[in-house]
Every structure is written in structure tokens, then in C-alpha cells.
Amino acid sequence: MSRIEIRELVKQWGAVVAVDRVSFSVAEGSLTVLLGPSGCGKSTILRLIAGLENVSSGAISIGGNEVTGMDAAKRGVSMVFQSYALFPHLTVRENILFGLKVRGISPADRRSRLEDAARMVGLEDLLGRKPAQLSGGQRQRVALARSIVSRRRVCLMDEPLSNLDAKLRAEMRDDIRSLQQKLGLTMVYVTHDQVEAMTMADQVVLIKNGRIVQTGRPHDLYERPRTTFAAQFMGSPPMNLLEIDLIEKRSALADACGGALTEEHLSEGFVGVRPEHVQVGTAGLPVRISAADYLGAETVLRMTHGQQTLFAKTDGRLRYQPGDRVHVSWPEKAVHRFGADGLRIGAPDRAVS
Numbered sequence: 495m496s497r498i499e500i501r502e503l504v505k506q507w508g509a510v511v512a513v514d515r516v517s518f519s520v521a522e523g524s525l526t527v528l529l530g531p532s533g534c535g536k537s538t539i540l541r542l543i544a545g546l547e548n549v550s551s552g553a554i555s556i557g558g559n560e561v562t563g564m565d566a567a568k569r570g571v572s573m574v575f576q577s578y579a580l581f582p583h584l585t586v587r588e589n590i591l592f593g594l595k596v597r598g599i600s601p602a603d604r605r606s607r608l609e610d611a612a613r614m615v616g617l618e619d620l621l622g623r624k625p626a627q628l629s630g631g632q633r634q635r636v637a638l639a640r641s642i643v644s645r646r647r648v649c650l651m652d653e654p655l656s657n658l659d660a661k662l663r664a665e666m667r668d669d670i671r672s673l674q675q676k677l678g679l680t681m682v683y684v685t686h687d688q689v690e691a692m693t694m695a696d697q698v699v700l701i702k703n704g705r706i707v708q709t710g711r712p713h714d715l716y717e718r719p720r721t722t723f724a725a726q727f728m729g730s731p732p733m734n735l736l737e738i739d740l741i742e743k744r745s746a747l748a749d750a751c752g753g754a755l756t757e758e759h760l761s762e763g764f765v766g767v768r769p770e771h772v773q774v775g776t777a778g779l780p781v782r783i784s785a786a787d788y789l790g791a792e793t794v795l796r797m798t799h800g801q802q803t804l805f806a807k808t809d810g811r812l813r814y815q816p817g818d819r820v821h822v823s824w825p826e827k828a829v830h831r832f833g834a835d836g837l838r839i840g841a842p843d844r845a846v847s
């Protein structure tokens with residue numbers, strides 16, 4: 495039993511409220527990503543679950559047991575840090591086994607756990623090396639192996655891939671996800687990288703200024719963002735947000751939206767549309783192309799309409815030059831609407847395929 499329940503969690507340091515009434519649960523054997531910008535409180539939430547910090551108020555339970563005031567060592571969780579936290583003077587083998595020795599696990603059991611874990615993360619040939627003789631990716635694998643041999647059902651990861659290059663990150667992301675599924679681990683994973691959240695998570699908890707903005711599957715956050723912040727945090731380039739007050743000709747905006755907006759919708763707030771749904775042509779909202787980034791499989795156009803910037807993802811062919819004047823439109827069901835307060839006020843019923 496390893497379900498995690500977080501209820502009304504608060505953490506304050508003096509006047510700083512790092513975590514502000516946060517509640518969510520993590521189903522047994524699933525992976526939840528805590529996502530948000532730097533300083534939003536993700537690591538603090540993780541450290542509160544691990545027992546490395548004391549809560550100001552609220553409650554945490556793991557596997558049905560209240561652990562809020564319990565010692566970190568008794569909570570039955572393993573943790574993997576961004577810094578790997580390896581002992582430089584110990585070999586890979588000794589680093590992996592360190593925690594088990596301390597816990598008094600028998601030598602035979604230690605050996606079999608080491609063999610299993612080293613095979614899973616592909617470290618069999620490097621067990622005699624010291625951390626200084628390893629690449630960043632290999633060091634992160636040692637940290638993973640240490641977590642695997644602990645056989646703890648709950649694993650907490652704090653930006654474990656942020657020191658790695660893009661290619662290795664993508665590889666390790668897949669490795670961590672498949673290990674988590676294979677071992678049935680209940681995992682909470684902290685990152686500020688929306689790609690990690692989209693590709694790994696069963697559930698994303700999006701946080702801003704210590705508060706939850708939205709909780710849901712990656713698909714829910716992408717297709718039905720609750721606020722303009724959520725809309726712009728997920729996706730790259732981010733969702734285009736057109737501030738209705740800044741549009742000169744509102745009828746042109748209505749045309750661009752294919753009739754999705756009535757007069758009443760065009761009074762204030764924001765119209766959102768994902769770059770992949772923007773069609774470039776001769777009808778709709780007039781824009782000026784300010785940059786065309788050719789990326790091989792696609793070309794990303796940066797465009798302006800008055801003071802506002804829009805992005806369009808088009809196919810790989812380079813058809814436009816900076817300075818070109820074109821029009822943009824999008825399908826009616828691609829329109830997201832937000833009020834002047836930034837909250838979603840209407841939603842397409844179905845995803846745009």
C-alpha cells in the first residue's frame with residue numbers, strides 16, 4: 495500500500511509562504527509530476543513528503559498511514575536528487591549498497607539486489623569505478639540504482655535530469671518511466687520542464703506561487719487549461735493569447751475564429767489558440783511575419799498583430815519571409831476563451847485532432 499494523500503499542506507518560513515494549502519493524491523503505482531516555474535514550491539512539497547522539512551500545517555499520509563510528524567527514515571520513501579548525492583570516495587557498488595548496509599540487510603540479499611538493479615540501469619560493467627570516473631548520465635543511473643535496491647514503494651525525484659544534455663534527458667526520461675511502471679513504484683517527480691511532465695506523468699500538478707493551478711492528466715492540461723498561466727506553461731511555442739481589448743478590428747478576429755465567437759464573447763478577455771492550429775492564408779486576422787524558424791520537419795512562424803505576438807507551426811517548407819503580410823485563422827473548435835481575470839470561461843467540447 496503506497497498511495498500518497500496530501501491535505502491542505504502549508505509551509506511557511508517567516509513571511510514566505512512557500513506552499514499554500516496544497517491538496518492532491520497519488521494513486522498507488524502511478525507517477526505524478528509537480529510542475530511549475532522556479533521558486534513555486536515544488537521542491538518544498540517533495541521535501542515535506544520525504545520528511546526533510548516539517549509542515550506548518552496540513553497532513554500527509556502514505557499507504558493509509560499518517561506520516562506528517564514522522565522521522566524521514568521511518569516513512570519508507572527513497573529520494574533521488576538533482577545533485578545525485580553520491581559519495582566521491584566510494585565505488586559505484588559501495589554507493590549503491592550504502593543504504594542497505596546501514597539498514598542491516600544481509601550480504602546475500604544485498605548481492606542479489608545489486609545484481610538486479612545494476613542490470614536494470616545498465617551499470618554492470620562500471621561497479622568498480624568512482625563517481626569522478628563516470629559521465630553525468632552514468633552518475634544519475636547510480637542514484638537510480640540506489641533507489642531501486644532500497645525496494646521502497648514510494649520514490650521521490652527532484653529534477654533528476656536537469657544536469658544532463660537534451661539527448662540523454664530524453665533517454666533517461668523513458669528509462670525512469672519504464673522502471674517506475676515495471677517496479678510498480680508510486681512516484682512523485684519534480685520538474686520545471688513541461689516536456690518531462692507531458693511525456694512521463696499519469697497526473698500533473700501545476701503549481702504557481704505555492705498554489706495549485708490545475709491537476710489532471712497531461713492531456714487535460716493541454717486541451718483544457720484552466721487559466722492563461724496553464725495555457726502558456728504547457729506547449730512550445732506556448733498557446734497564443736490574443737487580448738481582445740488590443741485587437742483593432744474585432745470582426746477580423748471573429749472571422750479568424752470561424753464563427754466561434756459572438757459579439758458578446760468579443761467584449762473583453764483573451765482568445766487562445768495553439769500554434770499548431772493556426773492556418774496561414776488570405777482570410778482572418780491580418781498579421782506581419784517577423785521571423786520564420788526552419789526546423790526541418792516544421793517551420794515556426796513568429797508574427798505580430800499590433801502589439802501582440804503570435805506563433806504558427808507550419809509544415810517544413812519555408813514559404814514566408816520576415817516582413818510578409820498574411821492573414822491567420824483557425825478552426826472554430828480550436829478556440830479557448832479566458833476572461834479578463836485569466837480564468838477559462840468556455841471550452842471546446844472535443845479535442846482538435
Ligand SMILES: Nc1ncnc2c1ncn2[C@@H]1O[C@H](COP(=O)(O)OP(=O)(O)OP(=O)(O)O)[C@@H](O)[C@H]1O
Binds near residue numbers: 534535538
Ligand atoms: N529554507 C528556506 N528558508 C526560507 N525560504 C525558503 C527555504 N527553502 C525554500 N524557500 C523559499 O520557498 C519558495 C519555494 O522554494 P522551492 O525550492 O520549493 O521552489 P521550487 O519550485 O522547487 O524551485 P526550483 O525549481 O528553483 O528548485 C522560494 O521562494 C524559496 O526561496
